[in-house]
Amino acid sequence: MEAGLQEIVDALSVRLGRPVLVDDVDLRPLAYSIQFGELDSVRTASILGRTAPDAARDTLFGQGIRSALEPVRIPAFPGIGMEARICIPILRAGRRLGFLWLIEDPPVDDGELRLAREAATEAAGVLQSEADTQLDRRRREQELLSALLSPDTRASAGAAAVLEADHYVPPRPLIVIAGSGSAVSDAIDRFRARVPVKHSLCAEIGGRAVCVVGAQASMRGAQLAETLRSVVPEGTAAHVGEGDAVSELSETRSSYRRALAALRMAEDRGEDLARWDEMRAYRLLTALPPTAYDDIPEGLRKLLSGGHEQLVLTLETYLDHAGDVKSTAAELWLHRTSLYYRLRRIEEVAGVDLNRGEDRLLCHVALRLARLQRSGA
Structure with missing residues (x-):
């Protein structure tokens, strides 16, 4: 495929005396x-960066x-x-296979445009079989990664x-990353375009973008997060979770489970990216079953269920500051007397004793579970 397409590009370039590119x-x-002439910086960046x-x-x-x-004339930017x-x-039977580009320096005349369109038609025949092969490959990749x-x-x-027999695996060690957001399939296509061939396995699983990549490529999770943000509508959230590094494909299920746990934390905190290695207590919280919140004592669930937002914020701040009244009051801009009043109301509504370490632990876990539940995770 590449030789035939390159011949078409080279022949057209010689006839027109100007650079030609096919994407x-x-x-x-x-x-x-x-x-020919000065390099267009976008063209240079596209070739060097592969996209x-x-x-x-x-x-x-x-x-x-x-x-x-039809051809589109694009002004300079x-x-x-x-x-x-x-x-x-580059079209064939209504299917878009790519784009042929001419730099307008000097402007392209009608005769040159006719030759370029003929070359695009010839290129479509070459690209058609590659497009079919690529589609089959992606379907197979979807099936294999899901399994x-x-x-x-x-x-x-x-x-x-x-996958091992086909030598189609990223460099070891491996890591699984999972992302949520709208337009997941578009994000996967864009992510693939940024990653060298055979350096990732990508699929849409459970409505999420899931990729197995080389763990040494430390920016892959950030790349997926950036890619998801680039395709979602403005104001729409996109989140990514990174699992842990594993040495074999047979261990990727573990990394996948942990990537989903990290994704839950990212969604809970409203962050673009969360990593398993940095999750601390969330490792345990995300492992609890969905019914865990139902087992929280009734009074505490009443406090967290709505209508007590001020008290919930006070409780969370108090616990995050390890029960330090001075720092909690400063964080909330409260007089200590007002803080003590709120803490007593929390104890009354929730039926807890904040002087007991076990009750403070229960409250902290309940707060985190409530947030995970609200995040839709």
């Missing part, structure tokens, strides 16, 4: 010609290229180092054996 639908370069920079992606997609059926260019959609991380021991072992 896939995720704006990942597939073939590019030699450079278009985020600012360029947002700008280009904002010009409507993902739905265009000096602020991101992008010169004027023409995008020729690998499933509770079915036999299915998991079988998937691990297939």
Whole structure:
């Protein structure tokens, strides 16, 4: 596929005397010609980084290229180092397979545009079989990763054996990351575009983006969080949890469980990213069954169920400050007399004695469980 596509790009570049680039639908370069004239910084960054920079992606997609059926003339955007260019959609039977790009320096005339469209049609024939292969590969990856991380021991072992035999595994050690948000499938496609081939396994499982990556790639969790944020509507939350590092595919189920626990903590705290290694008490809280909150004493559940927000905030602040009245009052901007009054009301409503360590522990656990429940986790 690559040789045929490269020949098309090189031939067109020679005929036009200008640089030519072909991207896939995720704006990942597939073939590019030699450079004529000064380098366009966006083109350079795309080639070196294996995908278009985020600012360029947002700008280009904002010009409507993902739905265009005809060439799109895109003006220069000096602020991101992008010169004027023409995008020729590469289409076959209504299916979008990629984009052919011409830098407009000098402007592209009608004759050149006709030649570029012919080249795009020829490129579509080359890309069609690769697109079918890629779709089959992603479907297979979805099936294998779902089986690998499933509770079915036999299915998991079988998937691990297939992945090992195909040499399709990221560099060891491995780590599982899981993300939540809208447009998960788009986020997975964009994440794949940023990661070298065979350095990740990605799938949508349970409505979440789930990836197995090399643990040494320390920024992968942050990359997935950034990718999720880039595709969700403004004001919509996106969260990512990182599991722990494991040495074998057969151990990824454990890392996956811990990634989901970290994801619950991220959702609870409203954070972009949470890591298992940094979870501390949340390791135990997220392991409790969903019915654990129902086992909290009735009075404490009454306090947490609504209508006592001021008292709940006071209790949480008091416990987070290890029962230190002075620091709690300062945090809440309260006089100590007012704080003592609130603490007595908490004890009355919840039926606890805050002088007892066991009751303070119960209250702290209940507060965290209530937050996990409210976060929808």
